[in-house]
Amino acid sequence: MNALVILAAILFLLMTLVGGKKGIRSFLALFFNFAVIFMIIFFMNDPNINPVILTIIASTVISCINLFYINKVNNTTIPAFISSIISIVILLLLIIILTEKAMIQGFGEEEIEELSIFSLYIGIDFTKIAASVIIMSTIGAVTDTAIAVSSPMREIHFHHPAISRKDLFTSGLSIGKDILGTSTNTLFFAFFGGYLALLIWFKDLSYSAGEIVNSKIFSAEMITLLCAGIGVTMVIPITSWITALYLLKKEEKTIFQEK
């Protein structure tokens, strides 16, 4: 039997047992997300389509799946969705400048030997692909943080309906501070787990610190990890502000309608 199929079956079973219907939806969301990644890879194969625009579309679809499909459309997911998209766009601006300047696109000299059978002149701009990769690695963490901030904010607003927008924003920010440490940790360990082999390689071949920092693969990984960290941190004040604005605007509207 295929190990991947068994692992997927175990995950499905656990998610159903622990999460019930929502667990099944969460599992299906993984599949849909996989389909989205698959689709954009296909579109990226066309040199005439700009990968950056594709990435923005894909991020929107993925945020919809992660927020609206798993959690339904409600007062928590709508502001979380808006904030995720705003953060992704701001992050994208930073990343595009960085990938062009730091030249972390494509493949490093450590990988090039095994790629010798391939033609590298394929007419696709790898600089834009690199920007897209960084955004795609971050999107899961950004939507997770956005919903983790906006969901308790709704509870606070529900229990204290008279709360001012500023106080609601402040409490959103303090919730965000509490999850900041663990969110950055999640990303940190995920990246280092994935690149453990690379770290051992650097140490085995006794690369100097200067060689490691300047090598394409390591600097690309570090920049991805740091950008993911920036995204996760940046989404906290943005979500707090938008959720506060959204919840109070909505309240005004309902009061107005009742009158």
Next chain:
Amino acid sequence: MYNNIECTIHNAIFIIVGGFRLNFIIEKYKTITRKQFFLSLILVISFIVSVIFVHHNYSFYDRPIAEVIKTELKNTTDVMDIYDNKDQLFTQHIIAKIKNGDNKGQLVHLTNEYSTSKAYDQEFQVGQNVFVSIDQSNEHTYLTGTIKDVKRDTYVVLVAWIFAFILLIVGRKQGFFSMISLIINAVLLSYALDIYLNNPEWNLIIICSIAVLLFTVISLLLVNGLNEKTYAAIIATILGTFLSLLISYLVIWLTSEEGLRYEELQFITRPYQMVFMAGLFIGSLGAIMDVAITMSSSIFELYEKNNNIPLKALKKSGMEIGKDIMGTMTNILFFAYISGSIPMLILYLKNHSPLGYTLSMNLSLELARALAGGIGIVITIPIGLYTAIFFVNRKRGRI
């Protein structure tokens, strides 16, 4: 005098964030204490010093570094490979000034070839720093050489500082502690790998297990402080990580690794299965910690709001919270692992590799990592719930 400086900083910050609605931060700034002021000052100074350092650290490198001062496009050719992919090749003539070593200050002439796809080449612009090798002898009156690599340390340092500043502005004290915990964990990981490399006969999984215990205790204590919430989370994390490692190990062993393409594992200098398992182990740790602390803080929060809350209600709310975080948490790992393969997948597909082969070659290990991490996340939800309830019961028993 300090008031003056504070005032200037205050104004500067006000201008920077100007239209941005960050009134909150500015208001906090008014009540700044002297200690905070000095901490910020130290931070700003170390930022300036480190940025100046990475822009002038040429003499610390043995390899010659040159700054591009003039580029000229020599010629352009259209190429088409055997799969009908159209591309353009450019030849660039570069004059660069050597920044270190014996030839410091001299000009060197370089030629650079690049393509529009830039998969393994790049276009250089004036002002960029490159590592070069200088030809020993040539018939010209000037130096010639070849470009080896780009100097990227300036960008890595810059992004690291952007991250640090955003972390501190948003997270303040907690941001500072998360930064410290990231640095300690990085040093610890590097140290653990050193131990492994010096004692290759030791089992990497065992070294990683010890490292995982330390990572968990340090990160959770630093981020959440010394309290029962943290103890419950530490125990749940350790149980969750080891149980998920056991499950993944059993599955991989029972299926005799079918479906896993270890050929794809790059940069291998050591037994690859062990390296892969250790990576899987460490990779899921962060997410499991995240779930464990979320479960234990929410259970304790519920208990503290109402000390007489029945056990059944605690369990029910705990499960609800678990359901809420399950989906997005598994997605974090999924995207963090899968996205890195995008450039390789495009290269394979553009070279007309069969789809099934391309996917299994490039995604099998990433999917295994994401799935194993997902199992860890889901399994930690009930584990975290029951450890937290155990600690709550103990607390109740004492009162």
